[in-house]
Amino acid sequence: MADINIENFYRHIGRILSILYELFPTKAPVYVDDVAGIDEPDEYGLHSPQYTAGFFALVWLADEGYIRYSDTIRQDGIDQAALTHKAFLRLTQISDPIYMAPVYKVDESNLVRIAPTEEPSPSMVEDQKLVINQLRNALRSGDSIAINKVVLHILQSHS
Numbered sequence: 001m002a003d004i005n006i007e008n009f010y011r012h013i014g015r016i017l018s019i020l021y022e023l024f025p026t027k028a029p030v031y032v033d034d035v036a037g038i039d040e041p042d043e044y045g046l047h048s049p050q051y052t053a054g055f056f057a058l059v060w061l062a063d064e065g066y067i068r069y070s071d072t073i074r075q076d077g078i079d080q081a082a083l084t085h086k087a088f089l090r091l092t093q094i095s096d097p098i099y100m101a102p103v104y105k106v107d108e109s110n111l112v113r114i115a116p117t118e119e120p121s122p123s124m125v126e127d128q129k130l131v132i133n134q135l136r137n138a139l140r141s142g143d144s145i146a147i148n149k150v151v152l153h154i155l156q157s158h159s
Helices: 004-023 032-036 049-063 085-091 122-129 131-141 144-156
Strands: 028-031 071-073 077-083 104-106 111-113
Touching (some): 004 028, 004 077, 004 085, 004 131, 004 144, 028 032, 077 085, 085 131, 122 131, 131 144
Antiparallel strands (some): 104 111
């Protein structure tokens, strides 16, 4: 079992990359609220560790060359952010499925693994193989294993 901080890190990285891909090539602010959830500072003005980790995930992506930005917005986000060429290429790669959760169907007797009933078109297959779409699907599912595997694939890719 992974450490919860690493699972949160992968989730934050996935959300940041997905947000900036959707806005690409426009430069835009990215707020920690959109990455780690809304958080109210405590009586001392400090945010929760989850929120702070979301901010530092933004900074880490810039330090590692996946995004660029002009300035921080306190510890609430970054301004004028955009994907770098490296990140854009990694997100637009075609990849065999990085992670596929088993699909199950319940019938009257028991749980049975099922396969798709018809073959998707070649363009649909290619669209599903785009790393960004695999990331979006993992985020939408909320499946920590899927998110971890897709984000790790992005961070390990060689392009």
